[in-house]
Amino acid sequence: MEDVRQIRTISRCVAAYCKYPRISVRELHKRCSHYQQRRSTTKLLKDAIEESVLIGPRIWCNSGIDVEIHRGLEDPFEFLEENRKRSEITYIAALIGDLSAFCLKKGASVLQYAETVLPSYPAQKTLDQITLEEKGDLPSDQYPHGWDQLDWDVYEVMRNPLTSYAKAGSQLDVSWHTVKDRFEKIAKDCKTWILFLPKGYDNYQQTYLMFKTEYEANLREELQKLDRTSIIYKFNDTILLHLFLDEALLKLHHYYRLFFELKKEGIIHDLHVSTPIEWYTRHW
Template structure:
């Protein structure tokens, strides 16, 4: 398989470096190649570091970074549809208000994020541990508590929104942003770091490469929202957590077996309810 070939490019010590770079994106958001070479790489030459970065991207060991704020999203989980699923998928993709659509197999047919009323309450790219502190199949939340609310940004003007849209990839050069908007690079830089106070960084880490994992979309309700998020911080690859109304949506990457066991166990223990598991078929992401 083509994806598996790409994954063999990174050796164990390279994955260690990749994880340090990933944490650098989480903590500092913007990383130049020079900074990565100086502060995160074990290689003596910039060329070797550059080759690692290319291999890292090709294998999808790191995906992102992207910045995100809760600019107002409706969330829809579609269980059944009278339309042909492929036709409906294309309709949703063509809708300019739809920022994310995923066709699913399983309990749900579609997951849709659409610009509009702020129904989405929380979103986060969970930062994993490498090496892992536990496996996905051993998660056992003990801490109860609700996730905080991601509010709509306050006191942003039209230029702040332009900077946000142009710097969803936070490594875009300030001068390029300033040139497009009509401001100095210093002003673009200042506005970027101001809006980042109300934004999050979405970046994924996958030690074996994203394509080596199977994907699952899991929805449920729980009193252990904080606990489950903290447990997912102990596994060795990224997860994404969303909340709308009282429903949690997890984007999980897993190996070999299905997601039924660990979450069915939590349901039997009374820690989650209304559990549904689906598998992605295809998606379009403008989120």
């Protein structure tokens, strides 16, 4: 997908999904599309999903998530294959580099924050141009107190918010009106998990950077100026940053140098760099 107008339309659609993940194609066409015909917008969205320019949307809340970090594994691939079968695992990535594996699982509320950061298109900055100047922590994602069992059931079957209320109601043996009411209630406690990758998922070099910093909120603001999604996790007052980098070797050199310079300046600490080689998620 190389047409700039098409990519700008997809970018606007992603922003609209972030505001309301059940927005209809009809509304996306009216608010976001450069096309006159709705079927053209529908095809564009279909193509964007097939080319992994757009991944999502899903809804996400901090439902009590534990984090595992593993180092020095002899075979990260084997570790992933063995551990993906654990019922509590929701996400696992095999890595090479300073870390060997990263896991999210149901359990103690160790994960403090998570977000697919909504980017800007066209970019306001490239990654090597970001600056961290203002201290400030990310807010903690709160556990959704006040949900009953049906709320949790609706959350599970409506993780894909584009699922029809009627289909979800059939699965839960309740009316579609009940699903609608419960979804609108729980959506207020959820984030939209969605990725916008203008070149397509497979055309980026991915990296995980784990570090501590006092500039967490400023980092998020700077990532919003890039032209592709970045993913931030925070646990034990540590940031794990999942970046999608341009593949050119020279650019990779500049990107990595930035973070080592930030470390040298004392802006980030305890930097660990890893590359994901395989991953598994239970909810995509």
